[in-house]
Amino acid sequence: MVSAVLRTILVTGGAGYIGSHTVLQLLQQGFRVVVVDNLDNASEVALVRVAELAGHNGGNLVFHKVDLRDRQALEDIFSSHRFEAVIHFAGLKAVGESVQKPLHYYDNNLIGTITLLEVMAAHGCKKLVFSSSATVYGWPKEVPCTEEFPLCATNPYGRTKLVIEDICRDVHRSDPDWKIILLRYFNPVGAHPSGYIGEDPSGVPNNLMPYVQQVAVGRRPHLTVYGTDYNTKDGTGVRDYIHVVDLADGHIAALRKLYEDSDKIGCEVYNLGTGKGTSVLEMVAAFEKASGKKIPLVFAGRRPGDAEIVYAATAKAEKELKWKAKYGIEEMCRDLWNWASKNPYGYSGSSENGN
Numbered sequence: 169m170v171s172a173v174l175r176t177i178l179v180t181g182g183a184g185y186i187g188s189h190t191v192l193q194l195l196q197q198g199f200r201v202v203v204v205d206n207l208d209n210a211s212e213v214a215l216v217r218v219a220e221l222a223g224h225n226g227g228n229l230v231f232h233k234v235d236l237r238d239r240q241a242l243e244d245i246f247s248s249h250r251f252e253a254v255i256h257f258a259g260l261k262a263v264g265e266s267v268q269k270p271l272h273y274y275d276n277n278l279i280g281t282i283t284l285l286e287v288m289a290a291h292g293c294k295k296l297v298f299s300s301s302a303t304v305y306g307w308p309k310e311v312p313c314t315e316e317f318p319l320c321a322t323n324p325y326g327r328t329k330l331v332i333e334d335i336c337r338d339v340h341r342s343d344p345d346w347k348i349i350l351l352r353y354f355n356p357v358g359a360h361p362s363g364y365i366g367e368d369p370s371g372v373p374n375n376l377m378p379y380v381q382q383v384a385v386g387r388r389p390h391l392t393v394y395g396t397d398y399n400t401k402d403g404t405g406v407r408d409y410i411h412v413v414d415l416a417d418g419h420i421a422a423l424r425k426l427y428e429d430s431d432k433i434g435c436e437v438y439n440l441g442t443g444k445g446t447s448v449l450e451m452v453a454a455f456e457k458a459s460g461k462k463i464p465l466v467f468a469g470r471r472p473g474d475a476e477i478v479y480a481a482t483a484k485a486e487k488e489l490k491w492k493a494k495y496g497i498e499e500m501c502r503d504l505w506n507w508a509s510k511n512p513y514g515y516s517g518s519s520e521n522g523n
Contacts, residue, residue: 175199175200175252175253176199176200176201176202176249176250176251176252177194177199177200177201177202177251177252177253177254177255177423178202178204178245178249178251178253178254178255178293179191179194179201179202179203179204179254179255179257180203180204180205180236180254180255180256180257180258180280180284181204181205181210181256181257181258181259181299182201182203182204182205182215182231182255182257183203183205183207183210183211183212183214183215183231184205184209184210184214184257184258185210185356185366185367185368185369185412186257186299186353186356186412186415186416187203187205187210187255187257187258188210188214188215188217188218188365189360189365189412189413189415189416190255190257190415190416190419190420191203191215191218191229192218192221192222192360192365192416193413193416193417193419193420194420194423195218195219195222195225195226195228195229196222196225197420198225199228200228200230201228201229201230202230202231202232202245202249202251203215203229203230203231203232204232204234204236204242204245204258205231205233205234205258206233206234206235206236206258207233208260208276209260209261209369209370211368211514211515211516212231212233213515214365214368214515215229215231217364217365218365220364221360221362221364221365230249232245235280236258236279236280236281236283236284237275237276237279237280237283239283239286239287242283242284242287243287243290246287246288246290246291246293247291251288251291251293252293252295253293253295253296253297253423253426254284254288254293254295254296254297255296255297255299255419255423256281256284256296256297256298256299257299258280258284259276259277259280259281259299259328260272260273260276260277260325261325261374262325262374263303263323263325263326263374263473264374265325265374266323266324266325266326266328267323267324270324273324273325273328274324274328277325277328277329277332278328278331278332278335281332281335282335285335285336285339289343294343294345294346294347295346295347295348295426295427295430296336296346296347296348296349297348297349297351297419297422297423297426298332298333298336298348298349298350298351299351299353300329300332300333300350300351300352300353300437301326301329301352301353302352302353302354302355302408302439302441302478302480303321303322303323303325303326303329304319304320304321304326304329304330304333304352305317305319305320305352305478306319306320306321306322306326306475307320307322307475307476308475308478311445311477311478311479312443312479312480312481312482313439313478313479313480313481314439314481314484315352315437315438315439315481315484319333322473323473333350333437336348336350336435337435339435340434340435341435344434346434346435347426347430347433347434348433348434348435348436349422349425349426349433349435349436349437349438350435350436350437350438351418351419351422351437351438351440352437352438352439352440352480353410353415353440353441354407354408354409354410354439354440354441354442354478354479354480355375355376355407355408355409355410355441356409356410356411356412356415357377357409357410357411357412357451357497357500357501357504358377358411358412358413358495358499358500358501358503358504358507359412359503359504359506359507360412360413360503360507361413361503361506362506363503363506363507363509363510363511364507364510365507366503366504366507366508366511366514367381367412367504367507368511368514368515368516376391376407376448376451377409377451377455377500377504379391380451380452380455380463381455381504381505381507381508382508383463383464384455384459384461384463384505384508385508385509385512386512387512387513389464390463390464390465390466391452391463391464391465391466392465392466392467392468393448393449393452393465393466393467393468394468394469394470394471394474395468395469395470395471395474396467397470398470398476398477399476400447400476400477401447402447402449402450404447404448404449405447405448405474405475405476405477406445406446406447406476406477406478406479407445407446407448407478407479408441408442408443408444408445408446408478408479408480409442409446409451409497409500410440410441410442410493410500411493411494411495411499411500411503413495413503414440414442414493414494414495415440417491417494418438418440418485418489418491421485421489421490421491422438422489425488425489436488438484438485438488438489439480439481439482439484439485440480440482440485440491440493441479441480441482441493442479442480442482442493442496443479443480443481443482443493444479445477445478445479446497450497451497451501452465454497454498454500454501455501455504455505457498457501458498458501458502458504458505459501459505459508459509
């Protein structure tokens with residue numbers, strides 16, 4: 169196995185939820201990590217805690233508060249480090265907000281990525297792991313979703329992921345020296361088992377479990393369940409939830425693939441999920457069991473644009489990345505509650521505006 173000892177990895181968006189967990193795994197495995205994040209939807213506290221959790225490897229973490237669209241700042245960072253590869257998480261990710269502010273999403277996600285790729289090319293760094301999403305499958309007509317499914321985004325956020333995937337494919341076609349892995353995540357949940365880092369969305373959470381977590385700690389009165397008449401076991405939507413630590417491990421597996429099989433990699437895509445579907449009510453029940461808290465529910469009609477059942481086919485990642493999700497919904501909910509109970513107001517430590 170290739171040693172990580174002298175490898176320096178650039179992680180964009182490394183202060184965010186998935187980014188911070190991946191940075192921790194990288195440090196623990198002996199990589200040097202440089203994080204670039206504009207802290208638009210993240211906290212520098214996350215990286216302070218990551219460095220503490222990494223123990224003696226914490227000194228191998230460097231942070232630059234930089235927006236990827238700031239070409240000169242990015243050039244300066246590439247001039248002062250020799251990067252072996254880039255893991256690209258940075259981007260805005262709220263579906264609803266993307267519908268309201270499409271230009272903001274296209275500007276941030278696309279221009280940021282194009283600038284990053286141009287600077288990478290200029291400095292001869294042509295290994296990339298990109299954080300894509302299952303949203304590129306749109307509303308799949310069947311499940312599980314394989315990597316060969318037709319692609320179709322149904323909102324501006326999803327379209328930015330799809331366009332970036334296309335850009336990566338085009339970049340590789342134009343220059344085969346590029347080695348790119350696109351990782352399509354399903355629904356990340358949970359937190360590091362220490363309860364020291366976790367998901368801390370700003371504003372109203374867009375996803376189920378951060379919302380459930382805020383109800384459990386008393387920040388919100390109830391959870392609204394949208395859609396109870398789907399053709400599923402209990403009428404609620406079904407998704408593929410994956411523990412964030414499993415997801416972080418998937419990035420390490422992708423990085424190793426870039427080194428160990430670089431002659432076989434062009435621009436490859438892999439799903440990262442568990443391959444199992446879990447309904448909204450099943451997730452709520454698992455969280456209630458893990459936390460001992462009752463989550464008050466309000467039932468509402470379906471939200472436009474929500475798919476009925478989405479879960480991953482995971483055989484390709486298992487075979488080619490030698491990666492498989494280890495944790496189930498019990499561990500996801502246990503670790504989520506551990507984080508929430510220790511950090512009810514996330515990294516800020518206090519309620520917003522005293523609420």
